[in-house]
Amino acid sequence: MRAGAGAFDHRCLSVSDHGDNHDAQRQSVWLNNSIHIAGIGGTFMAGLALIAREAGFEVSGCDQAIYPPMSDLLASQGIAAEEGYEPGFLDSGKAPDLFVIGNALSRGNPLVEAILNQRLAYTSGAQWLRETLIPQKRVLAIAGTHGKTTASSICAFLLHACGLEPGFLIGGVPGNFDVSARLGAGDWFVIEADEYDTAFFDKRSKFLHYRPDVLMIGNLEFDHADIFDSIADIEKQFQYLLRSVPANGTVVINADQPGLSDLLARGCWSQVIRYSCTDAPADWRAVALQPDCRRFDVYCENHHVATVEWPLMGQHNLQNAIGAIAASHTAGAKPEDACAALAEFRSPKRRLERVNPESSIALFDDFAHHPTAVRETLKSLRSCDSQGKVIAVLEPRSNTMKQGFHRPELAQALSLADVAIVRRHDDLNWDPEELTRLKDGDKIMVCNSNTQIVDAVCGVVEAGDRVVMMSNGSFDGLRDLLAAQLN
Structure with a gap:
């Protein structure tokens, strides 16, 4: 320390x-x-x-x-x-x-x-952390376009469960802690490492201030169209981040994302540990034992470590779990103890959060605001045993969504739902009605208000269905409106 x-x-x-x-x-x-x-x-x-x-x-x-x-x-x-x-x-x-x-x-x-x-x-804020806290801690940083909040929460929880008393700063409300940030008495500090810019006077990505000893990267796609012109611009920031990891540090990388291997090939001076949920060459591997991924085997260098049962569902959360196990092991957590602790992990707020557990119609609140995240969220709901419909309700609120990027990919992702409802806002630079005219847009309808959305959902929903709201904003209080009607 x-x-x-x-x-x-x-x-x-x-x-x-x-x-x-x-x-x-x-x-x-x-x-x-x-x-x-x-x-x-x-x-x-x-x-x-x-x-x-x-x-x-x-x-x-x-x-x-x-x-x-x-x-x-x-x-x-x-x-x-x-x-x-x-x-x-x-x-x-x-x-x-x-x-x-x-x-x-x-x-x-x-x-x-x-x-x-x-x-x-x-x-x-990022510079304050660098000058005050980071010199006195060892830093485990979690970066990537999607899944940072969940993966950071898992890492912090595993280190905590293994007695390492970590500090943490998470960009959400973790389910296992009563605060989103803590100084911590131990050596390690877990931080959700965001690629967004730092301040009006410092346009570097925030994560360039963190000097990680262990860096986990889960994925990399184009996002934040308000500050990045292309995926190449984002990759450049990640290259700078890799350069900041010391030679005796560790980079934990998702082997199922080919773009990350390309990123490493451009320059990495640290030990690299790879994790996978497929057959890709990797040091750590998770093998799902049921379609919803709530039960899986963990392998390290082809040796069986443990069988895990935990409450989260979906392939994307399986990737978060195995990546966090690998990263926390690098920080000193025993793999067997970490795997056992996952049974007690609780997802952060608004990450496929079940809003109404007593209702026969399941309502979920999710932070998805990118076509890939929308797709993974809907795939997770599809993997459940329920035979009911999946109804998706999306608010295009992120700057990238507002500018209309990824429209074909968004329509394709929403096609995984039986019914998809998109909220139209005046500040969009495009009309969501365009989605209905794309190849995969036949299940999509557009609403101009939350009242219309509630009416549309209530017009098609039945017992056993799953309704998921997706937005990185408040959705103007839709959560409470829908919960009241569905209950």
């Missing part, structure tokens, strides 16, 4: 230098210094707030709007979070020692402009 286990050394903490910032931003950050987190309502920044508070900092924050569960979580930890970005509090002499600025804020934001005009110290 880079410092004594459980001992958080504030003496080594310093604010980052952004190159063109003033010398004041290179000041030391000491115990009980105050930080104000702008954009605190997001899962990453809220998690950062929890860690800072646990480490002894005085923490406050603001966001345009703050919703549960993050608002409740912050309040439970005594962290004051205000709505809005008005900088008036700076005039009363209440400026914090440091502002931590989220990537949702840009030039023109009133608080950002006030910080710049008054030459106040600021940094990004």
Whole structure:
């Protein structure tokens, strides 16, 4: 460990230098210094707030709007979070020692402009972690286009179950912990490593700040069309990430994703461990024993380790599990203990989350917002024993979805449902009606409101059916509306 286990050394903490910032931003950050987190309502920044508070900092924050569960979580930890970005509090002499600025804020934001005009110290969330926490921990980072939250949750849970007392920062609400982030008393820190940009003043991917000792990459596809022009742009960021893993570190890679092997071929200087759920050459392998993948065998170098029974379903979750077993083993978890612990793992919120367990019509809430994730979610529901219909309800809310990328792939993914309903929004750069005219679009209908969606679902649903809502947003409260009707 880079410092004594459980001992958080504030003496080594310093604010980052952004190159063109003033010398004041290179000041030391000491115990009980105050930080104000702008954009605190997001899962990453809220998690950062929890860690800072646990480490002894005085923490406050603001966001345009703050919703549960993050608002409740912050309040439970005594962290004051205000709505809005008005900088008036700076005039009363209440400026914090440091502002931590989220990537949702840009030039023109009133608080950002006030910080710049008054030459106040600021940094990004990712850089704050790098300068404060990461020097004292060993980092296990989980990257990829899909599945990061689930895989990160599994890794953190397995290390916890094996007695390693990890810290973690997860971009969701894990099912086995009461918080999304924790400092941790042990050597290891598990972090969901996002490829999205860092801040308005730092357009590098956030994960380039994390300096992982162990890096797990599950997949790589085009996404985030608002900041990346092509898959090549994203691959470049992942190449930089691979370069940051030391030679005595480890890269844990999904052998079932050919593109990742191509990525490694462009340059990797670390030990590589491969995992697979197929016949691809790999060090670790999971073999499903039933169609829904809730029971599977684990092999390490062709030696049987354990048979696992766990509550998650689907091939994509099987990949998350075997990857997390491999990564946690690299961090010191015993494979047999890790496999046994999976029986107690609970999925993060909104990852195929069953909303109404008592109803004869199953309603699921899922975060899928990419055709691949939509496909895997629907395949998982198809793998269940139920003979009922699968009804998919999709909100195209991500920036990539809003711009209309992947339309043929999206129609193909939705064709796995018996009925697919797509919500039309005014801010879309395309008309979802186009999906109905594509080769695989004959099962798709388009609705203009949640009221129409509820009526459409209730018009076709029967006992034994499975309904899944898919969005990376709130879906304007559809979850509660549908649950009330289906119950």
